[in-house]
Amino acid sequence: MGKGYVFKRILYTLFIFFIVITLNFFIPRIGVEDPAERYYPAQGNMTDVEYEIIKQLTREQYGFDVSTFQQYLRYLKQLLHGDLGTSMQAGSPKVIDLIAERVPWTLVLSVSTMLIGVVFGILIGAYAAWKRGGWLDNAVLSASTITTALPGFFLALLFSLYMGFEWEWFPAYTDPNLVSSFDWSLDAILNVMQNAALPIIATAIGSIVGYAQNTRNSVISVSDEDFIITARAKGLSNETVLYKHVLRNAMLPIVTSLGMSVSGLIGGSVVIEQIFNWNGMGTLFLNANNTNDYPLMMGIMIFLSGFALLANLVTDLCYSLLDPRVKLGGARR
Amino acid sequence: MKKNSNNFFLRLWRHPKGRTGIIIAMLLVFCAVFSAYIAPYDPYDVTQRAEKGLAPSLSHPLGTTITTGQDIFSMLIYGTRVSLIVGLVTGICTAFLGALMGLLAGYVGGIVDTLIMRTVDIMLVIPTLPLTIVLTNIFGKSYFMIIFIFTIFGWTGLARVIRSQVLVLKNSNYVKAAELAGASRWHIMFRHILPGVTHLLIMSTALTSAGIMVAEAGLSFLGLGDPTAISWGKMLADAQSGGALLFGHWWWIVAPGIGIFLSVFSFMRIGLALEEMFNPRMKQGAGVRKLFKSLNNTYIQSVFDEMNEDDTPVASSGKEAVQA
Amino acid sequence: MNELLNVRNLKVIFPTERGIVRAVEGVDLHVKPGECIAIVGESGCGKSVTSLAMMKLLSSPPALMQADEMTFDGKNLLQLSEKQMLDIRGKDMSMIFQDALTALNPVMTIGRQLDEMFMRHTNMTRKEAMSASINALHLVGVPGPERRYFDYPHQLSGGMRQRVLIAMAFAIKPKLIIADEPTTALDVTIQAQVLDVLRKLQKENGTALILITHDLSVVAHMADRVYVMYCGKIVEHAPLRDLFTHPKHPYTQGLLSSVPHLSDESNRFVQIPDNVPSPLKKPSGCYFHTRCAYCTQECKERMPRLTDIGGDRMLRCHHPLGGE
Numbered sequence: 001m002g003k004g005y006v007f008k009r010i011l012y013t014l015f016i017f018f019i020v021i022t023l024n025f026f027i028p029r030i031g032v033e034d035p036a037e038r039y040y041p042a043q044g045n046m047t048d049v050e051y052e053i054i055k056q057l058t059r060e061q062y063g064f065d066v067s068t069f070q071q072y073l074r075y076l077k078q079l080l081h082g083d084l085g086t087s088m089q090a091g092s093p094k095v096i097d098l099i100a101e102r103v104p105w106t107l108v109l110s111v112s113t114m115l116i117g118v119v120f121g122i123l124i125g126a127y128a129a130w131k132r133g134g135w136l137d138n139a140v141l142s143a144s145t146i147t148t149a150l151p152g153f154f155l156a157l158l159f160s161l162y163m164g165f166e167w168e169w170f171p172a173y174t175d176p177n178l179v180s181s182f183d184w185s186l187d188a189i190l191n192v193m194q195n196a197a198l199p200i201i202a203t204a205i206g207s208i209v210g211y212a213q214n215t216r217n218s219v220i221s222v223s224d225e226d227f228i229i230t231a232r233a234k235g236l237s238n239e240t241v242l243y244k245h246v247l248r249n250a251m252l253p254i255v256t257s258l259g260m261s262v263s264g265l266i267g268g269s270v271v272i273e274q275i276f277n278w279n280g281m282g283t284l285f286l287n288a289n290n291t292n293d294y295p296l297m298m299g300i301m302i303f304l305s306g307f308a309l310l311a312n313l314v315t316d317l318c319y320s321l322l323d324p325r326v327k328l329g330g331a332r333r
Numbered sequence: 334m335k336k337n338s339n340n341f342f343l344r345l346w347r348h349p350k351g352r353t354g355i356i357i358a359m360l361l362v363f364c365a366v367f368s369a370y371i372a373p374y375d376p377y378d379v380t381q382r383a384e385k386g387l388a389p390s391l392s393h394p395l396g397t398t399i400t401t402g403q404d405i406f407s408m409l410i411y412g413t414r415v416s417l418i419v420g421l422v423t424g425i426c427t428a429f430l431g432a433l434m435g436l437l438a439g440y441v442g443g444i445v446d447t448l449i450m451r452t453v454d455i456m457l458v459i460p461t462l463p464l465t466i467v468l469t470n471i472f473g474k475s476y477f478m479i480i481f482i483f484t485i486f487g488w489t490g491l492a493r494v495i496r497s498q499v500l501v502l503k504n505s506n507y508v509k510a511a512e513l514a515g516a517s518r519w520h521i522m523f524r525h526i527l528p529g530v531t532h533l534l535i536m537s538t539a540l541t542s543a544g545i546m547v548a549e550a551g552l553s554f555l556g557l558g559d560p561t562a563i564s565w566g567k568m569l570a571d572a573q574s575g576g577a578l579l580f581g582h583w584w585w586i587v588a589p590g591i592g593i594f595l596s597v598f599s600f601m602r603i604g605l606a607l608e609e610m611f612n613p614r615m616k617q618g619a620g621v622r623k624l625f626k627s628l629n630n631t632y633i634q635s636v637f638d639e640m641n642e643d644d645t646p647v648a649s650s651g652k653e654a655v656q657a
Numbered sequence: 658m659n660e661l662l663n664v665r666n667l668k669v670i671f672p673t674e675r676g677i678v679r680a681v682e683g684v685d686l687h688v689k690p691g692e693c694i695a696i697v698g699e700s701g702c703g704k705s706v707t708s709l710a711m712m713k714l715l716s717s718p719p720a721l722m723q724a725d726e727m728t729f730d731g732k733n734l735l736q737l738s739e740k741q742m743l744d745i746r747g748k749d750m751s752m753i754f755q756d757a758l759t760a761l762n763p764v765m766t767i768g769r770q771l772d773e774m775f776m777r778h779t780n781m782t783r784k785e786a787m788s789a790s791i792n793a794l795h796l797v798g799v800p801g802p803e804r805r806y807f808d809y810p811h812q813l814s815g816g817m818r819q820r821v822l823i824a825m826a827f828a829i830k831p832k833l834i835i836a837d838e839p840t841t842a843l844d845v846t847i848q849a850q851v852l853d854v855l856r857k858l859q860k861e862n863g864t865a866l867i868l869i870t871h872d873l874s875v876v877a878h879m880a881d882r883v884y885v886m887y888c889g890k891i892v893e894h895a896p897l898r899d900l901f902t903h904p905k906h907p908y909t910q911g912l913l914s915s916v917p918h919l920s921d922e923s924n925r926f927v928q929i930p931d932n933v934p935s936p937l938k939k940p941s942g943c944y945f946h947t948r949c950a951y952c953t954q955e956c957k958e959r960m961p962r963l964t965d966i967g968g969d970r971m972l973r974c975h976h977p978l979g980g981e
Binding site: 016017019020023027028030031038145146148149150151153154157158160161164165166172264266268270271274275285286289292297298300301304305308309312 | 451454455457458459460462463464466467468470471472543547550551554555569572573577578579581583586587589590593594597598601
């Protein structure tokens with residue numbers, strides 16, 4: 001029963017991933033006959049002959065000298081071996097190595113933001129719903145209006161201005177040697193925490209409010225269900241009803257939204273990393289964009305999509321563990 | 334039809350959330366249309382060397398930029414245009430595309446439905462922001478591009494909602510009757526089913542526009558918008574790179590922030606008001622609570638007392654009839 | 658007084674934005690130990706609200722409640738604190754709900770939900786509670802209770818789920834059980850089986866039962882006395898046989914006529930015309946006059962009193978059927 005469901009989900013995930021990979025292959029080839037022109041756009045001071053030479057070199061280096069279909073097959077083969085391509089950066093580093101180097105730094109920011117958001121958001125949201133109409137409930141509602149209307153990067157700039165520059169609580173710009181000098185010593189870890197403080201605070205606010213609002217709505221809608229009256233009719237105290245009956249059910253939609261946000265964790269960090277000069281995936285991607293490093297950009301895209309798909313898959317499977325109704329699929333006795 | 338639409342705007346205006354939204358949105362539209370008359374200076378003028386980095390004053394209400402001496406207040410006024418145009422146009426385009434896809438998926442069904450819903454699944458996985466960056470790299474930076482990408486990626490949520498609504502309407506008697514009468518699929522889709530979901534489209538347009546305004550600010554902040562236009566996101570980027578943080582020129586940062594907040598806030602208010610208008614269950618929770626606080630105890634007691642068993646009838650008109 | 662439950666002048670209202678909904682307008686009822694009474698009426702007549710009010714399970718907001726007297730087993734429920742109520746609910750007074758699928762927690766096994774009852778009201782350990790639960794499942798005729806203990810509600814059939822709810826209600830052998838439409842969601846054949854289980858357990862344990870239903874065939878099967886409710890008021894009360902053979906209120910007659918095989922008195926199949934009036938706008942005078950075949954001017958103007966007409970019968974009607 002359960003195995004069939006897991007198998008089907010995995011197959012479907014692979015199918016979607018295949019389509020995404022195919023799209024990724026063709027996107028840089030949109031609108032140009034020769035992908036070499038995309039990789040090295042003509043510069044103003046080049047003669048036609050010079051440009052032709054450069055294009056020829058590019059074709060040879062990136063294997064554009066065979067038919068598009070053959071390129072596509074080779075691309076798929078490389079991916080099967082875990083090779084995301086070669087960056088155009090000096091020294092031709094492998095895309096996968098560049099990503100591996102940066103991912104932990106992005107995760108430091110995004111995972112802490114998410115954890116703070118989930119923990120505080122759920123606590124606040126559950127309490128707000130519990131004391132429905134109370135001050136915290138109203139605060140959550142108004143805060144959600146404000147945090148959705150104020151972009152996170154604006155808050156980040158404000159925090160940077162005050163907490164970073166004016167009051168000097170935290171570094172406003174990330175220490176440029178943060179990554180290179182990191183050695184797992186206590187000082188280094190403290191240094192990372194200090195530098196990460198501002199970007200985390202700036203993004204965690206929106207995250208907390210978002211989860212708080214979701215939890216609040218979810219708890220309230222579960223509280224109106226019939227089985228809650230059954231539980232109360234058993235003589236269970238309000239607290240027991242909340243912990244044993246309301247929260248478990250109210251968490252189901254939260255798990256789904258958690259899965260959705262995991263997939264956006266890395267991709268969404270572009271702006272915040274840019275503001276604080278944080279050396280993560282976002283900065284890597286923006287730099288790749290500035291230098292026209294298509295292999296790197298498309299490699300990151302594939303990595304991010306794969307990450308998102310994996311996160312969705314894991315969420316789905318977790319959900320089926322939490323909600324017994326899903327596990328059986330259509331097979332009802 | 335006309336009477337109906339008048340009534341619609343009247344209802345929105347009567348709704349407290351709707352009214353604040355409309356008032357702010359109107360103000361912003363006014364700023365966008367008459368920017369040239371409202372703005373005291375030419376916001377594009379980067380030649381005012383002597384006026385660089387001024388603090389807010391009577392002549393420059395929000396000061397000037399540190400790098401080029403542009404008047405920030407004038408830039409703020411002109412920035413309304415990009416935000417409103419990108420937000421509204423994307424909102425409308427998304428509504429059209431979402432409606433079309435939702436109608437096709439729901440009404441035609443079968444292979445069309447499968448294809449559209451698979452596409453939705455794929456769209457949800459592709460990281461939007463990185464893809465936007467790649468596409469602007471390929472096609473050049475312009476607001477047209479931004480609108481295009483947001484539309485391509487924004488229709489999925491609406492299409493799902495419309496689809497499920499259409500599945501309900503599809504089995505309604507009036508659609509069945511039209512089918513029996515031999516109306517064509519397109520006729521039924523656009524003449525009979527579409528009107529049933531119009532309210533969802535209007536609501537979605539307002540809420541999507543609000544979301545897009547935030548996203549547009551982010552893209553402009555990253556320098557992915559039209560580099561020649563003045564937008565709030567780009568103002569924030571300029572402020573950061575121009576040293577507003579370093580010199581503590583908070584007004585240069587707060588001004589565009591307030592602009593973004595107001596525009597997003599107004600459209601969100603309108604969207605939420607519409608949601609409550611079309612779906613009254615939405616507001617029940619808070620409403621009843623407020624109601625309870627405002628309840629008059631003596632009135633409530635009189636309601637209870639009125640129920641007591643006696644020969645006097647409940648309706649007051651009846652009371653007179655008995656005495657007579 | 659040897660009554661187990663005595664309720665006098667129970668009133669429940671729901672203030673809403675569109676006005677005050679008068680759900681229950683002064684209901685009097687009493688239950689003797691071991692007796693089964695039925696409260697009968699169409700949906701929306703306030704019978705479910707009455708049952709929740711008797712267990713003090715109505716939350717405020719949205720409900721407001723008042724009563725002159727509400728005693729249960731010698732305790733004044735009106736003066737008990739919520740904490741004291743917790744010890745009565747489930748232990749002395751429990752409840753069976755209508756739709757067992759929504760009335761059971763979907764993410765908890767039925768065994769665990771039964772255990773809760775024992776763990777809350779007895780000093781049993783986990784293990785003892787488990788065997789007690791399995792025994793309870795056995796008593797209500799769930800086949801293979803040892804395996805079913807680990808099932809989730811959605812894995813059981815409707816009839817089995819209802820049996821689980823019954824097992825839960827009888828778990829601590831309460832003095833009173835309120836069953837709110839216990840069989841409405843079931844097929845007729847399953848309905849009979851479930852009612853048999855309910856009846857058997859009620860007789861064996863000497864439990865008093867308040868049966869809330871709109872289905873008179875269920876009432877005929879179970880009840881000793883019947884209260885007929887309309888628009889929040891009791892309109893007729895009589896012992897079962899008297900009510901079925903000589904209904905005095907036109908509404909009762911209407912209800913009986915919609916169960917053809919039971920009404921051997923009249924051969925006509927009478928449907929009650931129109932619908933239940935909106936609880937926001939109840940008619941003047943007798944609430945039933947808008948649908949009553951015997952309506953006179955007096956009925957339109959004056960609400961009749963609930964009067965004792967002898968033979969343990971009460972009636973609220975100006976023109977009783979079959980003479981005074």
